[in-house]
Amino acid sequence: MSNTPNVSSIVLVVDDSPESLGMLNAALNNAGLTVLVALSGQQALSIAERITPDVILMDAMMPGMDGFETCEKIKQQLPMTPVIFMTGLTDVEHVVRGFEVGGVDYVTKPIVAEEVMARIKVHTQNARLAISAQTALDHAGQYVICVDHQGEIEWATPHVHQLVASAKGEEAEIWHSISAQLITWLQDDPALPLTISLFEMPMHAQFGGEHQAGHSLIRLVAAESEKSPETLQQKLPITKRESEVLYWVSFGKTNWEIAQILSMSPRTVNKHLEQLFKKIDVDNRTAAAAISIRILDGGEAQPA
Structure with missing residues (x-):
């Protein structure tokens, strides 16, 4: 699998070292990324006010406003943007500090371009999925x-x-x-x-x-x-056992977890799911959960 991030990704690199910026700028540009550079925390904040990057590479130790303080301020503006710290420090205290202020990962200097690419790819994909999930919840x-x-x-x-x-x-x-x-x-x-x-x-x-x-x-x-499985059975053409399975599906439980709760095998849970999918005319557990949540929150099932 390629470690090259999505070509539409915008990367903000924050580092007070022109040498590090030059190396990263060249490597990221060669990978087809759009690169923004900042030599200080204040400059990074100024850029973030005008442009929303997909990911930020943040030098931990900079004069004036260090990377940790910069990250805290940027997270107030861009809470969903992943920040990856770059540090030459191996002290656990600094690694922990990076996570405490909102960082999602870190790489150690000297930077290995391939490693940075792999981490950028993972975190930009995760961020996009998170934003998509938030948008779906907003609309729901x-x-x-x-x-x-x-x-x-x-x-x-x-x-x-x-x-x-x-x-x-x-x-x-x-x-x-x-x-x-x-x-x-x-x-x-x-x-x-x-x-x-x-x-x-x-x-x-x-x-x-x-x-x-x-x-x-x-x-x-x-x-x-607050409702119970009986509420689902009253609103939907399903059996008591199917309503119990659907109830726990709406809480994000896996087949194995539902099996433990209801004292049945995961295979039996799956059979109940197959039957209730047909009865309420959906194709998957996500759609079934959406209907269940709507009913449990006091609404009605949407017509198929």
Whole structure:
């Protein structure tokens, strides 16, 4: 498999060394990438205000504003853009610091062009998938929040923003309160329910699984509209057992996990899925989950 990234990728390289910039600029250009260069953190911020790169290669140690501070500021503007740190340091403390400020990876100097290309390809693809997933959730009208490994909110769908805007109080304080509650909940036990009572209607937080490395999805549902497999059976032409399988599919559970929960074999789970796919006229579990989520959130199944 080729390590060459998508030819449409825009790479921002931030390094105070003209020699390093020249080498990377030549290598990335030869790979068909569009390269933007910055000799300082401030220059990088200025570029990021005008152009959104697909990935950023960030020198960790620079005079003035170092790479860590620059990354923190850029992440405020471009939370979905992956930042790969370049460092000659082998100290674990600096590697950890890079991840803490939002970096997704690091490479050590002297830079090996092939290694950088491979990492750029992986992280640009992951970022595009993440953006696509967020866009899909936005259009689906879901109340979804993405948090980082510290519980800080990275992004939320428009419906969550509308929910916060309609609540009483300052928006900044409401967001801060939501984040604080999620941090404690995720550290304790996300399998237990969390009720957020900041809105006119209390909302329950449900853990939606890992979104990217170090990121988690949290789904909010109206507390009084929580439903069960029986709700699905009432709304859809499926059996009790099929409704139980579909219920757990909507929570992103695998066949093996559903088998453990319902005390059946993964093969039996798969057979139930095949039958309910036919009954509700869908081709895959993603489409089935979409229908299930819509019903469980208080809506109706879309007509086929």
